[in-house]
Amino acid sequence: MWRNKLVTWLLLVLVVMLSINVARSWVKISQRAEIISLTQDRLQQAKDQNESLKRKLAEVESQEYIEREARNKLNKGREGEIVLILPSVSPIAEPSPTPIDTSANWQKWVKLFM
Known part of the structure; x- marks a missing residue:
């Protein structure tokens, strides 16, 4: 009996241990x-x-790319071609607006004579 x-x-302990090991392996x-x-x-x-x-x-290794880069960055051309280098266009400076004096007319006369 005992x-x-x-x-x-013993079988129960063995099954529990095996279950724990299977769970760890699965994780x-x-x-x-x-x-x-x-x-x-x-x-x-x-x-x-x-x-x-x-x-x-x-x-980058293609001949077309090399030629395009030589034309654009190095200003090179093929034999018989003339390369034109145009000067860069600077933006036209706009005149700055003149400040408007908002003082009273009598103050303007005082400034003029003083």
């Missing part, structure tokens, strides 16, 4: 799955950025 109770208690697996998901997102962003940079590099 042997049956002992076996029952670790779910945390690692989240880490994997975040890492995959970062990897995809890095791949997208890499593709964008490859396209930009291909554009």
Whole structure:
């Protein structure tokens, strides 16, 4: 009789310990799955950025880009072409408005004679 109770208690303790270990493992697996998901997102962003940079590099290395930059920034041209460099246009200065004297007429006469 006491042997049956002992076996029952031992089995119960074993089941509880196994349940705790399974729960811990499940929590670790779910945390690692989240880490994997975040890492995959970062990897995809890095791949997208890499593709964008490859396209930009291909554009910069193209002959058309080099020629356009030489024309625009270095004022260069092809053989036989004449490069015109126009002076930059400065904005026309607008005259500043003259201040309006709001003092009374008699004060203006006093200022004139004093």
